[in-house]
Amino acid sequence: MDVLVVGSVAFDALETPFGKVDRTLGGAATYFSIAASFFVPVRLVGVVGDDFTSRDAAIFKGRRIDTRGLERVPGKTFFWAGRYSEDMNQRVTLTTDLNVFADFNPKLPLAYRDSKFIFLANIHPSLQESVVKQVKGRPKVVALDTMNYWIERTPGELRQTLKLVDILVINDAEARQLSGKYNLLQAANDIFKMGPRILVIKRGEFGAVLMRGKDVFTVPGFPLHDVRDPTGAGDCFAGGFMGALARAGRVTDASLRAAMVYGSVMGSFAVERFGLDRLRTLKTREVTARARRFHGLTRFKL
């Protein structure tokens, strides 16, 4: 089954201890789409300016990514500049130019309206809500990512949107901020009362945790010799997770666990090179092979 994603398509300026690029294609919806397209066809909703060329769009060609929902409007594409700390566990945002994203009002093409697996990447919660409301019938999964900016500035709109959400996909700090609880099991209990019945907590190099009722599943981060650029890792995690879940076609304990592994796999590829570079050349057989390696990483007998 196809996955629908709404979120940013952007140009990024990136600086890590391993290098620097002044302008490279990025954005949560871009990373997500490419990662998810290894599993199922993707329907992309976003907006770009007239500086977004056919050369930029080429990343979506030859993949199962429908870009009919990617609007082109006059003006400049969303621009983000960030710098990572020496250990790459922290980053500072240097510039955020919303540009055409400032007046974005997502409109779903008719062909997208039957979507059953929906991912609301990190944008204003009211835009996220408007996308869900344009979908006809009852989706199987609505998943949402958000960040401290929306938790602090639009708490009412976020709470409203969370009521429509099945799976919340955020990091530790965001789960703690949203719930006001430091302990993650306690945070999950609070978040379950807000709407989501499943919480996925992304932990960077430490992997991710899935919480569903009282069930907890953990997946490690894949051990890598070289980590060049953490940009997009969380979005690729979400893309692998949702892509694998949509391919399974249903939400079960087993499909969620496998989806967590594929999320971790896709996040681990993303960080091996700058920006989208690793994903550009990634093959499905590499995804499959790395996923299998998670058995060796976690297998034990008492």
Added chain:
Amino acid sequence: MDVLVVGSVAFDALETPFGKVDRTLGGAATYFSIAASFFVPVRLVGVVGDDFTSRDAAIFKGRRIDTRGLERVPGKTFFWAGRYSEDMNQRVTLTTDLNVFADFNPKLPLAYRDSKFIFLANIHPSLQESVVKQVKGRPKVVALDTMNYWIERTPGELRQTLKLVDILVINDAEARQLSGKYNLLQAANDIFKMGPRILVIKRGEFGAVLMRGKDVFTVPGFPLHDVRDPTGAGDCFAGGFMGALARAGRVTDASLRAAMVYGSVMGSFAVERFGLDRLRTLKTREVTARARRFHGLTRFKL
């Protein structure tokens, strides 16, 4: 097979967001011994002052802990005071009074000299070395813990001792400091050249990682609703790990993996209450039951 441990037996003053105690029995060797004794008999080597009463010693009674190697000398027992941050991920040392530990020169009772599984808890690397050298024959496993203090102040002695070590059990920051490499796979490669052939990295709430050649195994931290006091968690991890390994009697991929799970289990119990409180009442069947829950935490099918 019995496990020999050398390390501190101490009185601790502890302050966490959940409470405060002015003086409670602690020390790495204390936590380690109790944790390991759930798996095999333990031989304890350490030193206490004349303020260490039979009431304090009672914690070792009724357990499989041989205290013939616990010296009693005039003076005061080692004292440590620490305060944990709000999120308990950081701690400051308020006081370290070495007291009788300052002149400690560990002497192995004859009955300990055939030990095959040896754990050198975090003390001066020359004392750790002297304990290994007193053991007759070839031990099966020498494992060692250390900390930033020794890595910075006694690098030569530490390097010397590491040559005798099979398994290094430290945390992320210590692995990075010792190797000068941020990336943990690269850090492991450097550490393997120093002597240890196995590296166990403790990651607090994120669990632990075992590295052996190119093989990597990860174990999560057990998800807890209440974490009261992180003191001793790393020592209990080491106790569970070494205890389980000694019970298996040999170092294989399978015994190491199971030992990692038991390490994480013992660490998770330690933090549920203040100081040694949770361990005092802990039952073997609780240990077994929690270890089994790690299957549910990590199991998946692709």
